[in-house]
Amino acid sequence: MTDGGERPTRRWSAPTLWNLAWLLNLLYQPLLDSRNPLLQWAVVVGVVAVFLPIYLGATGGSERLRPLAPVLFAGLAVVALPFNAGASVLLVYAAAIVGADRSRVVAIRWFSGMSALLLLAAVVAAVRQPWELLALGPSLVLVWAIGLITAEGSARDRADRFRNAQVEHLATLSERERISRDLHDLLGQTLTGIVVRAQLAQRLARADVDAGVAEMAEVERAARAALGEVRATVSGWRHVDLDHEIGVARDALTAAGVDLTVVRDPGLTLTPSTETALGLALRESVTNVVRHARATRCAVALRRVGERVVLEVSDDGVGGELRDGNGLTGMRERIAALGGDVDRRIGGGTSLTVAIPV
Template sequence: MNTSDFDGTAARSVAERLRTWEWIYLGYLLFLPAQPYFSPDPAWWEWPLTITVCAATVLLYALALLRGPSGWNLWASLVPMAVLGALATPFNAAASVLFIYAAAAAGNALPWPVARRWFTALTVLDCVTALLSQVPLLYRLLGFASALVMVWVVGLLELQQRDRRQELENQRLRTSQVELLATLAERERIARDLHDLLGHSLTAVVMRAQLTKELVLADPQRARAEAEEIERNAREALAAVRSTVTGWRRTSIRAELEVARRTLAGTGVALQVSCAEEPALVAATEHELGLALREAVTNVARHARASTCRIGLDTDGERVRLVIADDGIGGDAAEGTGLTGLRERVARLGGAVQRSGSAGTTLTITVPKAVAG
């Protein structure tokens, strides 16, 4: 499991725990039967009233939690709870717990300025019902005083938990977005590398196959050698595909110069390499620069109709310059996907590509040196 998976799972786990605590608030309903149970002479209607109030509270509170704290769902739970509390508390002080549930519903859904006004209104309603109550003074003090405090405590806790849940949901969405962007970037990398690697390898295979076909009767020994080279190129292409998909492939300037030598030799193009000193590059930079070299050589072999290709590599202060020049047809033809991809690859390194189409074609690739420490 990667870090983003862990972050997303942790966010969901914490949000679920916060939601579980909201159901625990129903435990306050246990106070409602206290008054008729301990009353020395309860009226006949006290027990039915208590059961009805408990059932209605559970229904309204569940509506607020399960259907979502927005729109008519909010008002269909918040307002009836406050009204039911105002009607029941004059006869049962513990019914003031409904003000607490109304505060929880308000804190769970309303912004702080509106929720604060609701908490204040519920506090006033609690005081008014205390004055109108027929409950003995002791029950009245216990019920209404505790409700007076808990309206604010529970309401503020719900506000805090709602903000926390929103933060966790935002974190989960950010994690999902990062995962999506990483997936898209990986797909682009694979597509780009496959184009560069397979484009070169398959070009070499096609050209050598054409040469082999011409040599089968004229020079069987050389045709056999070319067929062996075709097999080698195909195996290298297969290995490149596998390593590209797994993300472990790394190439180097030295390796790509050898690949360029074999590729151009198969098409009858002479290669001249000028490299005073091989620069020390970080692996990622050398890999990208090596693939850029491969794409440029592939274009020479495929399109240039050249007899000579010159590759030069030198450093200029903090920058590395790679020059690929041929004596082919040149011109200012529109750039294909290969050269466009090469420009994008070099741009990611903070470099640039210059193209000249006079007297053949010259590509000058300049990137930051990025010397490994």
Template sequence: MSDDDEPRGARYVRYLWLAYLGSLVFQPAFDPDAGPLDWVLVGVLVALFLPLYLAVTRPRSDRAVLVLAGAMALLGLVGSLVNSGASVFVIYAAAAVAYLEPVRRALTAIGGLLGVLLLMLVVSPAPMPWRFLALAPAFVFTVVVGAVNVVDAERGRTRRRLRRADAEIERLAALAERERIGRDLHDLLGHTLSVVVVKVELAGRLVPLDAERAAAEVHDIEQIAREALGEVRTAVAGYRAGGLDAELARAHRALTAAGVDVDVDVELPALPAAHESVLALAVRECVTNVVRHAAATAARIDGALDGGTAVLEVTDDGRGADGPEGAGLTGMRERVSALGGAVDVTVADGTRVRVELPLAASPPVPRTPTGPAAAVEP
């Protein structure tokens, strides 16, 4: 009968149900042979019942509910020997056991209470047919109240399961968002800081040799830092700026600054925003790895449409890697996989990263191919 999820005002409704104890007064009120003792017995029955009722309406274990409901039914059985209205105690017991779990246990308990009513029908001292007329409402209301409360209990359990499911969904969504932010910050700042480090080292070497070139590199570092700041702001807002063309331009500039000869041959049509963003981040991650780890002298970025699949390849002649994949490559795989694509990494006389990203069934809109000349535009 207790439900932690009931509205605050509903918890007081349980006290209104005590009005049905009025059935105990019918017999002494309408029986011409009733005397003061019958009224005293009504008071005794109510006094014995109230603690049981108040206890069972508080959150209890199923075992405690069964014990309290059994005590109510026993009180009703004994009380029916002196007052046929005591059968109301069985109805209260049915309302309590209806909240047992699972539902089968609740229905079994209600069936047991109906058995108690049958026993009352046998032992009641009232003559027939008055005995049957007195207990018939108890049979009806035990079934009705028990069934209604079983449905209410199941509805309450369903609400609780839905709330737990909603809470779990929110928790998983927050976890996924934290992982997404971590991947995005790695891709945004990892690449940019790698370029900044390379250019700072280059500027430091140029200061005693070519001050004008060193100043140009410092100016370029400033521009890269400003672009990174803008990208972080747009990432926080949930957007990506620049697209694949801009990323290819940054890649060409970063590789050139690191002393890597780069050839860009990307001929892709206009892609959906999500696909273009994934490919742009793939280019960024690959170029970051070339600048940081590959010790390469040459690199190549190729892109083309193969049937309904956009294919992007980044290759270099560096030393490759034989350890576990880092967070950047793992994040790339997750993003590509989310769009139904695949990432293949081959290490042999350098490294080749191949990204295959299937497109939607509708044909993409042609755009001006992106080649080396376009890539070097700032």
């Protein structure tokens, strides 16, 4: 019902209405058979009067009526065929609905049953005139032709819907993985930096209150920046600036007592996707240095080697686990999506090399 209490207007497609032209098959009998014309026309009017509400309801969206429509059409055909051979066309409508709604196996069973019914009608009706055969013959062919065409189209539609559902599902999983990786990379370094700075602020507060307050202001700034980046990550519009990441890395390493050396090829231009991937790789690497390496020096090098841009992060710490954690796994997936690779070497510290095609 609409807001005004009116029933919603039902619309039928042009092909649905044009398909009613097949009902002209009912006119063969009254136009060409001179016997009892009044009865002939009465049968035509009766068949159309019963058929139309069922057909329009079934094709117009009635979920209760549509499954019953093939049975009702077949029953109506059985009743009308002894009086009008053209009523065989009702089975074509039934075949179209069965082909659209049922599986191929079930549909073929229906088509076979309707074919048998038409052959039986031809025998029982004792076809006497060529036009009577013309009324029955095409219907026998169309039951299979229309039915199979409709079944094939319906099968393709179902396959398309299934593929679309799969694509949507995979896209959802991909987006979840992206958000998971980005949040890990984002919050890992940021929270580590906040913890380090908070510890530093506590130490400074005992000796220099102003320095402690300044350090806590940096903690607040980092927390606010992290909040903004989380929002950007969820919305999918976050772009990582590599120069900014190098600055953040320097602050985090300095707070942790690690000296940072940066070497970068001048004039190196990166695409946004490559810059974002390298920036997040740098963030993850520096986070691991601060958390686990117990290093005193860290070196970052960014250069172009042939047709690839290479980022290398190395430290003089104690090394790390051989097995990749969630952060390194996410980094490998992100870099691999751009056609690149990640190499990690442990020994006398840790060296991480990321290479991406230009």
